[in-house]
Amino acid sequence: MTELKKKPLFNPEGNLDVRLRRMIGGNTTNLNDFNNMKYAWVSDWYRQAMNNFWIPEEINLSQDVKDYPRLLSA
Numbered sequence: 001m002t003e004l005k006k007k008p009l010f011n012p013e014g015n016l017d018v019r020l021r022r023m024i025g026g027n028t029t030n031l032n033d034f035n036n037m038k039y040a041w042v043s044d045w046y047r048q049a050m051n052n053f054w055i056p057e058e059i060n061l062s063q064d065v066k067d068y069p070r071l072l073s074a
Contacts, residue, residue, distance in 0.1 A: 014029035018038045
């Protein structure tokens with residue numbers, strides 16, 4: 001059986017070329033560059049996935065704060 005070799009978390013000698021990226025057995029940098037993707041459909045999928053969630057810092061909740069005390073208690 002072949003023994004797995006440990007790879008560093010950050011690999012400055014890794015391949016930056018998108019065409020050379022591999023899920024298994026590649027020599028990656030272990031940095032994710034979502035602006036330069038190997039397949040065009042991945043870029044569209046990634047952008048759609050990013051639009052499917054929000055974080056509190058991006059949403060103005062000031063009106064919700066004002067409305068909260070006026071909610072009916074159950």
